[in-house]
Amino acid sequence: MAGRSWLVAGLVLAVLGSALAVIYMRHESRQLFVELSALQEAGHELDVEWARLQIEEGTLTADGRIERIARERLDMVPVSEESRVMVRIDGE
């Protein structure tokens, strides 16, 4: 009789323990999920930013724009035929 009581008590404890563990794990998974969602959101933000920067870089480095700035703002001109010289490395 005494043995059976112990068994029952043990099982009750085990049930309680696993119930608590389920609660804990559920809580844990929710927290991790919240974290995952936040990270995914942050990842998405970075994606948006990256694409935006790429497009911005593409726009800023557009050859037409560079040429315009070089010609108009910096007063640059293509190298003229007369001012071009050939530098040969010795031995060639």
Next chain:
Amino acid sequence: MANRAGTTTPPWRHGLLLAGFAVVACVLLWRAVELQVEQGDFLRDQAESRHLRTLPIPAHRGMITDRNGEPLAVSAPVETVWANPRDLPADPRRLEPLAEALGLDAGGLAERVADYRGRQFMYVRRHVSPDMAARVRELGIPGVHLQREYRRFYPGGEVCAQLIGLTNIDGVGQEGLELAFDDWLSGTPGKKRVIKDLRGGIVENVEQLREPEPGRDLVLSIDRGLQYLAYRELKKAVRERGARAGSAVLLDADTGEVLAMVNQPSFNPNRRDEIRPEATRNRAIIDTFEPGSTMKPFTVATALASGAYDPHTPVDTHPGYIWVDGYTIKDHRNYGQLDVTGVIKKSSNVGATRIAMSMEPEQLWRTLSAVGIGEAVGSGFPGEAAGRLRHFSQWYRADFAAHSYGYGMSVTLLQLARAYGVIAADGQRRPVSLLRLDEPPAGRQVIPAATARSLRKILQAVIEPGGTGTRAAVAGYSVAGKTGTVHKPGAGGYEEDSYTAVFAGMAPMDDPRFVLAVMVDEPKTEEYSGGRVAAPVFSRIMAGALRLMSVPPERVPDLQMAMQGLEEHS
């Protein structure tokens, strides 16, 4: 029935209790019937609207870049505003801030909402900027939702427009390389399971069923800098000449890669609503024309390879015209006695005909088909034209004569560039590629190397004083090339005053780095010839390409000499 106190319970009390229980039971039963039968459908809908849904996760479409990794087409995440019209506020005035935030006309939006009333889904505005999306989120109007999508941006703009092509708003390739390589570029959308509320908002992400698989990047053979250079010069020429259209193709002479391919008119692929269909044609690949005099070098190549001619063999073009089966073939004027080089230099039709007629039609046909005339380039570009070269067995004598100076056949500009690529590569023919190659593909010898080399020397004479292509010259470099001024065929024969101006060539002459073909269609100015209209464009693009790619000039004073010069000056 007596209790401890000895009092008796009246019998009606028992009945009263029973009746009370019966009433309660009836009420419960009625309620159950009401829920099941009367409101059953409604409640079932409500429950269903809360259950799990499987949603697609859009996959990122691969980038298209130039050969150096510069982006030419990029997919950026954007948000799309959609609404469930059933949940929208009934008062149209409450939608006004939404219309304002999205830059829409408030009246127009109210009308569209009225049209969609009764349905569960409508786009309010697709592909909005992140700022707009943030404002919509702040407004928090019930029934308005945001959804993530990708939008395609083209940093290259009009410069690469026809080559790259377009996707539709759902990110599926529609034209150009976007269409040709759609499978390569587009990934596989993922799947996720979510719990949604009855308004369609996601309550909880349950699990990811399948990761979205992003598309792969596509690396083109195009060099963005050269592409821009070619586009700028072509656009300028087409505008100055009032021409209908124009194209230019720049090839790497050693690998067959297309370094630039530009067309006019063009369009800005980032503004879809302004696109005119004729501007989307990648004329260099899908439109054909008669190559005219640009084919004469291949007549000469046939003659040189036959062994019967060398560059100085005399050719009599007297008296400036020749009759072939009732057709007159004319030169601009009587060039008299020329040699083979002179025939090319002056672009004499009579000379080309005389040279060809001294051989068999099959010999000319073999050369033309060997350099790829009438044979598709196999670029994979949608709508690529193969051009046309009739078999020599179908040539009459007049056809044979016409073929010797480039009429009676049709080519695309890319085919023309490929044919000149054979001359540039010492007679080796390589496949043309729109994608960057890691190593040059194996070539096939289709013209003897010695013939190709002496042909280049002959073509150099075209650029020298007295030739038709003097304006193609590039200071500091030797250029070899050929002009073409082609009468355009119209209804009922060739038109008197409608031309295509062509120039095809290569530089530097000794060991060509680039092959360039330029075509300007229907120049409206007094000057319309290939030598006047197309050759200057060739010169400017070629000069820029040689400089940008640091090809050492052949004729430049040494530093030593320059220093001496400086010292003398000081």
